[in-house]
Amino acid sequence: MRLGSLRLRLVAAGTIAILVALGVAGFGMVVLFQRHVARTLAADLDVHLRQLLNGLEVDAEGRLIVSRPPADPRFAVPLSGLYWQISDDRGQLLRSRSLWDTILPLPIDEPGPSDVHQHDLAGPDGARVLVAERGILMNPERQSRVRAAVAYDLDGATSAVRTFAKDLSIALAVLAVILAVGTSVQVSLGLRPLAVLRHGVAEIRSGQRRHLPVQVPTEVAPLVEEVNALLDAQSREILRSRSRAADLAHGFKTPLAALAADAARLKELGQLELARNVEDVAEAMSRQVDRELALARLRGKARGEPAAATELAPLVEALLGTLGRTPAAAHVSFDGEVAAGLRVAMDRTDLAEVLGNLLENAARHAASTVRIAASASPLVVTVEDDGPGIPDAQIGRVLERGGRLDEQGPGSGLGLAIVQDVLEAYGWRLQIGRSELGGARITIAPALASALGGRLAPARANAANEMHSILTAG
Numbered sequence: 001m002r003l004g005s006l007r008l009r010l011v012a013a014g015t016i017a018i019l020v021a022l023g024v025a026g027f028g029m030v031v032l033f034q035r036h037v038a039r040t041l042a043a044d045l046d047v048h049l050r051q052l053l054n055g056l057e058v059d060a061e062g063r064l065i066v067s068r069p070p071a072d073p074r075f076a077v078p079l080s081g082l083y084w085q086i087s088d089d090r091g092q093l094l095r096s097r098s099l100w101d102t103i104l105p106l107p108i109d110e111p112g113p114s115d116v117h118q119h120d121l122a123g124p125d126g127a128r129v130l131v132a133e134r135g136i137l138m139n140p141e142r143q144s145r146v147r148a149a150v151a152y153d154l155d156g157a158t159s160a161v162r163t164f165a166k167d168l169s170i171a172l173a174v175l176a177v178i179l180a181v182g183t184s185v186q187v188s189l190g191l192r193p194l195a196v197l198r199h200g201v202a203e204i205r206s207g208q209r210r211h212l213p214v215q216v217p218t219e220v221a222p223l224v225e226e227v228n229a230l231l232d233a234q235s236r237e238i239l240r241s242r243s244r245a246a247d248l249a250h251g252f253k254t255p256l257a258a259l260a261a262d263a264a265r266l267k268e269l270g271q272l273e274l275a276r277n278v279e280d281v282a283e284a285m286s287r288q289v290d291r292e293l294a295l296a297r298l299r300g301k302a303r304g305e306p307a308a309a310t311e312l313a314p315l316v317e318a319l320l321g322t323l324g325r326t327p328a329a330a331h332v333s334f335d336g337e338v339a340a341g342l343r344v345a346m347d348r349t350d351l352a353e354v355l356g357n358l359l360e361n362a363a364r365h366a367a368s369t370v371r372i373a374a375s376a377s378p379l380v381v382t383v384e385d386d387g388p389g390i391p392d393a394q395i396g397r398v399l400e401r402g403g404r405l406d407e408q409g410p411g412s413g414l415g416l417a418i419v420q421d422v423l424e425a426y427g428w429r430l431q432i433g434r435s436e437l438g439g440a441r442i443t444i445a446p447a448l449a450s451a452l453g454g455r456l457a458p459a460r461a462n463a464a465n466e467m468h469s470i471l472t473a474g
Helices: 006-054 154-205 221-268 272-300 312-323 348-365 392-399 415-426 458-470
Strands: 056-058 064-066 082-088 093-095 117-122 128-139 144-153 333-338 369-376 379-385 428-434 440-446
Touching: 006 056, 006 082, 006 128, 006 144, 006 154, 056 144, 064 082, 064 093, 128 154, 144 154, 154 221, 221 272, 312 333, 312 348, 312 369, 348 369, 348 379, 348 415, 348 440, 415 428
Parallel strands: 333 369
Antiparallel strands: 056 064, 082 093, 082 144, 117 128, 128 144, 369 379, 379 440, 428 440
8 A cells, every 4th residue: 555545545544543542442442450359359348347347256364366357368378468356445466367467557537436547558579569457446444456467468369450451462462463453354345335436437448438337335426427428528529539530631632632623734735843832731631630630539539448459451351452543653563461361459430540551651662572471360451562661769759740851842741740640549559660672671560568568558558458358360
């Protein structure tokens, strides 16, 4: 996940919320456990205190004795953490064996017979102890007041709380991991409709569909409806623009034909140079009009269904037959090596535009031979001639719009520009090299993203892969 991704933000926010909630819950549980331990300890001390008072007696000489000590054996173990102590106002003092030689420093206090007072004091070895004490009158005649106290070492309770907190932290950490994973899964499921929309947009760009899928969650449905409405509006606008461009281009056809006729009349009148200039201008304008027509047609197909496959051999045969009757190809012999049944996933008109321009350029520059060949696996179409060829240093110039090496010959330099426009729309590439015949060798093939170093848009790469998959032979 990238730093700015919505998934990362949601997962991070969920994880932080989980950690905060578990932290607060853990702290609260530790506090509650500590209070529970304190209440349990106070209840135990009260039980021990009652047992101690029940076994307390006064002998005939007025001395205090504990005839029935509390049953807990820890009172008999030195420094065990559980202690009792009895004193009266006559200076008598009784202690449990567990106190050893220590005296609990009880504060000045006068608890009543029914009152239990608790104190937090320093016990044996400086340890903190919780003391519960009661005051009783053992000899009403002498008004002998007795204070009985039971103490418990708080280090044991603190250790229990610390152990509980440690075990709880481990359990909460495991729970946090589980909840974080659950949050990630929940976010992934929640964002899945966005992935569906992303794939839908990619399919729209590659021409595989016209609209986004409408089977989406209710929360996303309004967005899908708006995007589909926008696509419909864009499609209508493209159609109108295409129609206007086509109408404008067709509107130039008649004036261009008139210019050609004027050039012919000028030749008859002997104005050869002026006629040639008019012909050059008319041809340049005609090529520009042809290019705009091709671009208008391609823009109209940008969001349409994938083009139907065109059988290559009949198209090449028709193009060669047409070119063979033109003056520019009168001195050229054509050699076609196209296997029967080879199909290309491209509209017939667009493919004819590409191959017609390439064959016409080759015929114009060839000395005697033009050869066209095609292979199915991988799909490659080549057009070669035995002319002067194109120097490597000039290839970039040739591929520029209007670029030409032969400035004296006929043509406007838009042929390869039109070819590139059409190929680019279908996700194909064009390469220029040296032919075995001695002239130029132009190759066209579906453009793979790896071949172009990832510079093609994803839609073009998808289109190229799709073309490979639907090409068949026979």
